[in-house]
Amino acid sequence: MAANQAETEAGITAAAYAEIPDNFRETAPFVCTDIKEIKAVFFRGERVIFYDACSFRRHSGLPVPERSILTNFFKERGTVIFITRCILMELAGERHVLPKQIVDFMQALSDAGLRVVLFNEEHVRDILAECFSSQERVNEYLLWAVRTVKTPVSSIMDALKSDKKLHSAVLEEKNLKSTDLYQKFFAGARGCKAHDDNLGEELLSVCLHVLANLPGLPAGKLSVVTDDKGAAGRIDSVMRKSGIQNQAARIILYSTPKLAQHMYHEHDNLTWDNLVNLLSAGTSGNITVMGFTPFDIAVQEKISMSPRDLARKIMEPNGISIVF
Structure with missing residues (x-):
């Protein structure tokens, strides 16, 4: 009991x-x-x-x-x-x-x-x-x-x-x-x-x-x-x-990061603070995504960074393409 x-x-x-x-x-x-x-x-x-x-x-x-x-x-x-x-x-x-x-x-x-x-x-x-x-x-x-x-x-x-x-x-x-x-x-x-x-x-x-x-x-x-x-x-x-x-x-x-990137590309008024909050919800520490940057020749399965840095990458032209 x-x-x-x-x-x-x-x-x-x-x-x-x-x-x-x-x-x-x-x-x-x-x-x-x-x-x-x-x-x-x-x-x-x-x-x-x-x-x-x-x-x-x-x-x-x-x-x-x-x-x-x-x-x-x-x-x-x-x-x-x-x-x-x-x-x-x-x-x-x-x-x-x-x-x-x-x-x-x-x-x-x-x-x-x-x-x-x-x-x-x-x-x-x-x-x-x-x-x-x-x-x-x-x-x-x-x-x-x-x-x-x-x-x-x-x-x-x-x-x-x-x-x-x-x-x-x-x-x-x-x-x-x-x-x-x-x-x-x-x-x-x-x-x-x-x-x-x-x-x-x-x-x-x-x-x-x-x-x-x-x-x-x-x-x-x-x-x-x-x-x-x-x-x-x-x-x-x-x-x-x-x-x-x-x-x-x-x-x-x-995934939430992929959705956030998709929203940013289609939403002119989405700010960096909005992106950080979207990415941070329900998580702590770094976020790991699958994707690639202009320097990659193949998809990386583990790209890890803070929500703030990931938000910057999303806003940066050709900064990152999130697969998941």
Whole structure:
């Protein structure tokens, strides 16, 4: 009992993550959850940005001026913000409560005129069904995506191993006519969510793999914002495989430094102080980026400097090109 109490006080518990945070109703006025509206928002939006948990936390801590710059930048480009159910679970953590700063950021995005969507991963079936009438074809896209994303050591594989029926349906193509395969797979996977695993990013990769194959989807409509280099590598690897095999639409990966540089190049009024604040939010010490300078002949994986120096490099003509 004493050990369990100590773990609880330290914030490291054995409790399962909750699909619905205890205080989720606080977000009801400014987060869209209706599937009909979600489909309309997805197809109508010029850009759909999926946020990873680490970047959403980071941007929720932005000072008000820089937060306004970010939200205005999104709004001017017809952006809608999507947060998957598993990423929401990570934001709420093992205490099952969304921090006030997270809730306030959701409201700030909505107040700025942006649509904020809670996207259950299984909603990809509803979106795909708008383009394909065959249930077998819709299910095949999920199976291809799971096979592309999973590895022998992965959170998805752990979830499939724990459910023989799900393993059979997804990996052995049993019952391709099932109308609830997406629901069973994603709900089953989320039920295996564990402390510090990669499930959120893996399920997001599955969603992106499926959505990238929508007919006529413009390149760059789908974007991911993440500051987790491991997650970015996994998503990039999946999308490269998808593009080679299925001619899928290109998806853009943004880290906060890459997004800040992109914003600076398209925003005449972005100052050095703004850049420093954007780069510094949620971090301490030097920032490490992938990129190249005029003196490099190849991308450097570890360019490390302070936010102040990186801001100067971004503002300097041909100073640095950030890849991630």
